[in-house]
Amino acid sequence: MALTFQLDPEVDPALRDGVLALWADVSNAGGAVGFVPPVTVDEIRPEWIKRLAELSEGRTRLLVGYDEEGAVAATAFLAYNQHRLMKHWIWLYVVMVHPRHQGKGYGRDLMAAVADAARSLDGVEAIRLTCRGGTGVDRFYASCGYKEVGRVPGAIRVAPGDDRDDITMLLPLP
Template sequence: MTLAFTLDPDLGPGLRAAVVRLWTDVTNAGGAVGFVAPVTEDEVWKTADVQFAGVGPGEPDRLLVAHEAETGRLAGLLFFESMRFGPMDHWRLLKRVMVHPDFQGRGYGAELMAEAERVARDWGLESLRLTLRGGLGLEAFYGRCGWTEAGRVPAAIRVAPGDDRDDVTMWLDLR
């Protein structure tokens, strides 16, 4: 199966609901996308509405979605978030990078990251940044995609009492 990418899709009610379902499924499968499992769609909607507000005509953020070409099913997504500060306009922060658990292990995450890099280069951006929750092996995945660790805040993310994880910043130089 292959992925079809869409940048800045129409964020109508159907896609919004699909994004929230994806986000909930990813979180409940152990993904680190802003919540700790278990989470409900109602809980995710509150954060999703804030994320959606920055996307759309005249807004500074962008959404990249990946659908399975054959089925049309939403397989993954990420947001390009502007820092909304002129001196940082030469790079973007990737947020909510996720691939549905049903599709993990097929290389879709690497495809999503490669498409994000291609889009960023087409815009003339010089670099991309993302943060991740330590302890899940994500540094190795992003490293294979060409990213380097740029910083780490120890024990900054409390997943549960006695389970603190590092907040890791990854950087991709596009120059």
């Protein structure tokens, strides 16, 4: 079964709990989504609250993928660029597919839904993201059409002695 995607779903307790659980599960499975395992929902909650503020201010949009049971299975945050000279592209953050659904093509489905959502936004011509080097996720994004446009060596410190590159990628939208 494919995921069902919704842009800007109502933020209710079920969505909150679903996103927090997804974020923890992805992080604890080694996903590079802003945390290092082990992490708890309570440790992620402050970041979720920051994202909620961005959503309520209209600076960020939330795309959610629901599985056949209606559970939150994937997410991506699309953030408008706040610089007046860069409003023609958006940032993509916290791209996640639940570990139990990986290997089913849902990551590609999520990235296609992100591109479709971005195309629906007035004046948006490209999507920009950053990812953690050493995880292989840059190869996945490249397979979805993103091009590496920058790299800062050792910019992400995962642990003492474990520094990773911060890779910037861009997808121009036709």
